[in-house]
Amino acid sequence: LPWPAQAKDHDAIFKDRCCFHRSNTEETLAWSDSVDTLLANKDGLEAFRKFLKSEFSEENVEFWLACEDFKKTTSSTKIAAKAQKIYADFIEPDAPKEINIDFHTRNHISQNISEPT
Template sequence: MVSFLCFCRSSAAVTPFEPLTAEAVREWAVNFDNLLNSKRGQKEFLSYLKKEHSECNFLFWQSVEKLKAESNQGTVKEMVHTIYHDFLAAEAVMQININATNQGIAREALGNPTPHAFDPVQQEIYGLMKRDSYGRYIRSDSYKELLASFEPEGTNSVTN
């Protein structure tokens, strides 16, 4: 079976990043969706999460986003099984913590693999990241240093 993590990471090389500006970085702090809607924002957020050893939820979220964009049923079936085994199975290497209802939905997805099979699970993970990881990132030195890198030397307008 093909590792979904390799698939996930290889796609980043194909997608060019938008130019990074101070305004774009500031927009990430306005709301979580601004960060997630930016390929560069996702890259910076993932880099931060890896330093914190808490990237599993985000990698799951990214994997489900890729699944939702897939139309080939054979590929969808393979992706559903890979996502389940990578993130949701009891023996998953990058197991995410979800509620019992969503555990049942995840198991059912194996029997009915569709591009939206994990939507409720993804919503739960989105909420967890928004309430926890996102706030930590916006308050982190990583974010502050990135934003400060756009400021002229000698000024210090970062206030997060």
């Protein structure tokens, strides 16, 4: 079959099976430039989340997003609250979305959580 017919057949067969909305080819190719480019694109972020979920490591991108949001925070009361939430969600032992970090890093964070900056 010529390429356009194959593409139409492929789209018809797989239209309901795609796990995320597809960006145009140019945007999708740009994801390979850097992780920042991938994560800055809504579709790229969604595709990466789906991949991490399939690898049982979705908490890593969720942690990164929480940290990026934290870095934009200027209110000292919000800084403290967000730091505590990140700690409770990702850092403390047996956290619901515990990330894989070494003992020394976890210990250092635990000692400094009372005065986040």
